[in-house]
Amino acid sequence: MSAASGEGIPVSEGASPLGGKEPFDVAAYVRRARGGPCFVCAVVAGAPGYDFEQVVFEDEHHVAFLDRYPTMAGKVLVAPKAHVEHVVRDLDEEAYLRLMGAVRRVALAVEAVVPCERTYLLSLGSRQGNAHLHWHIAPLPEGTPYEQQQYHALMTENGVIPWSVRQALELAGRLRAVLAPDGAGG
Template sequence: MSSERRSHDLAAYEARVRSGPCFVCEFVAGAPGSAHVTVYEDEEHVAFLDRYPTVPGKVLVAPKAHIEHAVRDLDELAYLRLMSVVRKVALAVEAVMKPERTYLLSLGSQQGNSHLHWHIAGLPADTPYRQQQFHALMTENGVLSLTDEEAAATGDRLRAALADSVEVAG
């Protein structure tokens, strides 16, 4: 997998997320140009590779329904179901990517990317300390240059890890 980075057009990205349609809703609806590599899906949730990853194997997990607040828009059982999916996918990321640490974040706001989604980002084991934590997650520091084939292969490996975890748990 490529570890080369390319710059990210932050102005274009901000304009798109602040004025364009919801990227998760567009993806779930199958809108043209909104495809992502899906790694997990059930009736309520979807998990897919981040289109602009800052670490290898970065995955987003979201409810399919347009929910905007993790706490007040979900009842306790819906919240626990979502967090169960986040954990299941994070364990697959750990099995495949072998990170030093796994970061779990819910980002976005009413001003952009308002659809509730969790970022699962495995910190590569040899990352220097000053390039960890927020630095590792900021697209301002560049995004990984992955080919479609590399993304597809990562998706295959994550789906296989998820399938193995279901067989072991079942």
């Protein structure tokens, strides 16, 4: 599906669930991650230019938003609103458990909206780039060949899903509906 098509995001199209990806400029991404502002803080602040990072869940302490460079349809990031950088040392037990509760709630909503075989949860980032603590929720499409699962499925070097702001808005709306207090994920 072309990003310009404006149709819903691809969830399980064609023979290869991971087919149809676009090449990704890793070098440009590294420059942005290491030299630009904190992308999570920018989303929290509502900075302009973050059209793809649609917020799907927010509470007093956390924010969840669509990944700008998804390798799998429905990929969402969950982060504390406060700029913390280490998943273990920077959170006391209460804050860690609260964050993991938010991750679980959003992951259940993703599974309700995006058909998947398994949901990957992982915290990535580094003090060298993308330092703000965030968890990736990545729904593995059903039928993905084993050789294209796990790290292969997560790596932008293997391509990203082409999509438009309109597609991001559609997916975000579906996720927000599930995450609403009266929705299935609330």
